[in-house]
Amino acid sequence: MIYFQMLLSFLQIGLFSFGGGYASLPLINEQIIKAHGWLTMSEFTDVLTISQMTPGPIAINAATFVGMRIAGIPGALTATLGCVIPSTVVAIALAKIYYKYREMSVMKGVMNGLRPAVVAMIASAGLSIMVQALWADGIVSFAADKIDFIAVAVFIASLLVLRIFKPNQIAVMAAAGVLGGAAYLIMDMI
Amino acid sequence: MEDKKDGKLKLFLTLFLETLKISAFTFGGGYVIVPLLQKKFVDGLHWIDEDEMLDLVAIAQSTPGPLAINASLLIGYRMAGFAGAMVTLLGTVLPPFVIMSVVSVFYIAFRDNRIVSAVLKGMQAAVAAVILDVVITMAHNVIKDKRIFPILIMLAAFAVTIVFDINVVFIIIVCGVLGALFMRPKKEAEK
Incomplete structure (x- = not known):
């Protein structure tokens, strides 16, 4: 059940964060801290600090971190998956449109x-x-x-x-x- | 038949390894990956031309989720369809995933380590230089055509993003509409 909840939360974070790294912060805050209490505010600040010290998008880092904390490696996989599914679907759909009509x-x-x-x-x-x-x-x-x-x-x-x-x-x-x-x-x- | 299969395998392997390497070095936000991808796939491998690369970045920005993920996903898709997209997605996600999994276990020691933070501070200055280097080249390409509209859009978009904390989606919509209205290619007859 916790896997499903995590998947759902990170799907929303992936789907609604437009416009670069920091755009995802309010959503992570809303989902991870307020709605589910998976992280405390100070742990979240730590995730941000560490995100700046490690490569990769903040959302992916947060997903991995939260997933690991809650349910180990399967948890990290689930949360990361949730985070990238919306990107994949929308990016490929837009790319299809682009390659179909780019001569117009x-x-x-x-x-x-x-x-x-x-x-x-x-x-x-x-x-x-x-x-x-x-x-x-x-x-x-x-x-x-x-x-x-x-x-x-x-x-x-x-x-x-x-x-x-x-x-x-x-x-x-x-x-x-x-x-x-x-x-x-x-x-x-x- | 065998050659074709080998070629495809080699393409997937290159896509995977290059995005893996690049992703491991994208410190400091999604935009950092753009110069790295540009340098590799446009200037290095010559797989994609610069205009198409910028188009892919624009699509990546119009897509929700992390820019770094979207941009490399789209390069994979461009080179080898859906399977290619999956390969570059994996290559891009793996470094932060592995590093963060390890770090999450002893993150306080990592966060407070003086050597780690000194190295990262040194690296951050170079990241800024890497971006500036590619921006100089890209901006030069926009300016050298001596067409007034692209230059104006570039300057205006730059000013707006610096001065106002505005969502990029808004800039994309406005510039896309302006382009559709005023920057359509002239018909051959009119030349």
Whole structure:
């Protein structure tokens, strides 16, 4: 019974969270904390913190975490499944429509309008990640003590390397993690 | 016949492994996966062109649920139909699933570990650089056509998402309608 309830809850979270990671937070809050009490508010905050430290979408992380807590690996599987079923069905349905009609002039017009908007949305997501990474409080400020200089150095070095040498991005991220991480640890010790 | 089967198996394996690798490195929200997918499937493997990739991202945004899941699912679907979509879905879900399952058992130690948080802080700055790198390339592609409408849409959408905390669905609808009204391809005769 608990499996069915979890499946149902995460189906709703998957189905109604439009527009990126944080859009799913109110729904997770509603379903997981308020309706079922599967997590306490402070556990939920922990899930968010850990979500930012681990790869993958917040909804998937929350699903796995809640599922594991309640019913171990079968629970995690059930909750994750619930989370991805709506995406799968809707994405494939929309893709079918797109590939069927993409030669039509109206469809081409729609896509011509969407492409620059998609670039803009990626840019603005990038900007907020940049602010989060480069300023100590995640708020833009010109006070020297608020700027995270290690992060600024890592950022500029990574960008130059990416633009000039066009290496594998994952290698750049891993290198930044090791070198930047070492720099933070050394700074802490001084 | 055997060759065809081998080719298909190889395609599935590549789809699975590439999305697995990419998903393991998408720290910090769904959009991070877009530059990674773009670099691999557009610039690296040349399986999809940039316009189609942006179309798939637009579809992914119009779909409920995590963007990262939707985007890689759609690439799988584009390359190998429903089975391809299942393969990339699995590849994308597996890293967060495994990591989170492990972390959930001893999450307090993980959350408070200084080395973990130092490495992640270092990585976050590089994630910002990775996104900016791809955005520079994409924005350049929009601007170099020197057509006023796409450039205006790009600037307006950027301004709106920065200034207002607006749901992306709204931006998609508005830009889609504007595109349908004003950006339909000109008929050959009119050229």
